Each structure stands twice: as structure tokens, then as C-alpha cells.
Amino acid sequence: xxIPWRLTRYLPLxxxxxxxxxxxxxxxxxxxxxxxxxxxxxAFKEDVHLLRALSLAWFKGEYRQISSQxxxxxxxxxxxxxxxxxxxxxxxxxxxxxDDLAVLAWVMRTWHGELEAFxxxxxxxxxxxxxxIEQLPAAERVDPLHS
Numbered sequence: 001x002x003i004p005w006r007l008t009r010y011l012p013l014x015x016x017x018x019x020x021x022x023x024x025x026x027x028x029x030x031x032x033x034x035x036x037x038x039x040x041x042x043a044f045k046e047d048v049h050l051l052r053a054l055s056l057a058w059f060k061g062e063y064r065q066i067s068s069q070x071x072x073x074x075x076x077x078x079x080x081x082x083x084x085x086x087x088x089x090x091x092x093x094x095x096x097x098x099d100d101l102a103v104l105a106w107v108m109r110t111w112h113g114e115l116e117a118f119x120x121x122x123x124x125x126x127x128x129x130x131x132x133i134e135q136l137p138a139a140e141r142v143d144p145l146h147s
Contacts, residue, residue, distance in 0.1 A: 007076055007103050010083075014076035023059040024137050026075065027052055029082045044101060047108050051078055053134050054118050062133050063121060070111045077107040 003011075017026055030052055051074050057063035058071060066074075081100050108115060122130060 003073075004103055004106055006099060007073070007080055007106070010076040010079045011072060013079055014072050017075055017079070018072065021059070023055050023075070024139075026078055026082070027055055027136055028139065030078060044104065047104055048078075048081065050115065050119060050122075051104075051107075053122060053130075054115070056136070057118070057122075057133050060133055063118060065117060065121070066114050070114045073107050073111060077103050 017023060030048065054063065054066070054071075054074060055078065058066065080103050125133070
């Protein structure tokens, strides 16, 4: 289970996001990230959505049956995904998402059991409850004069 070298740089940042309760910021940034269109990227979008849902469920205290190491890797992978200047800059058309896909695939494969357990838990919840869990908390308004 060797961690991809490009993902290791994001582990301290991921730990800080978890420690400081900043997962909603990350999820908001995911919404701003353009993802590739087309059928061949459907699984990629589904995986990102699953990791987003897991992050929110964990943040809200609804789902805690994931190891701290797996959660750290999920958050690091999401941070890697939203960062435009990673191993292969996202603005390079055609190849910019290759490294993002590789990191996401590594997380999905390495933590398959834990992610499948979350998927099963999620499917057992009623849709109304999941809609509430996956709803982003209101953005905190920061007053730059008083922060």
C-alpha cells in the first residue's frame, strides 16, 4: 500500500482540514471544479460524489465507521483533485486530469472495503435523510475587519 508520491504532499493539509473542521470548504471547492464530460468519465464522477458524500457524513457525525487513515487519504485525494497545479496541471487539455484520475483510482482501490461499507450504509438510508446529510452547511461569513 505505497502511497503515490504526489499524494503524500497533501497529507499534512488534509490533516489540517480535518483538525480544523474545514471539510465544508473542501466540498464547496469540489462544486466549483469542472469535471470532464462524457460517458467514459461517469465512474470518475460517481467516485468523486461518493467521496464528497463520505466527507459530509463524517463531518456531520452521521458516519464514523471509517478508519482515520482512510479518511485522511480521502481528504488528501479530494484536495489533490481540486488543486489545479499538481503533478500535471489541469489546464493542459487532454492530459491535465490524468494524475487526478490516477490518485482517485489509487484511493478507491486501496480503501475499497471501507468505501463499499460507506456505500452500503448510504444505500440503507432514506433519500430524505441522505439529502440532509449531503447538504452543505451554510458558509461562514468572515468579516475581514474583525478576523
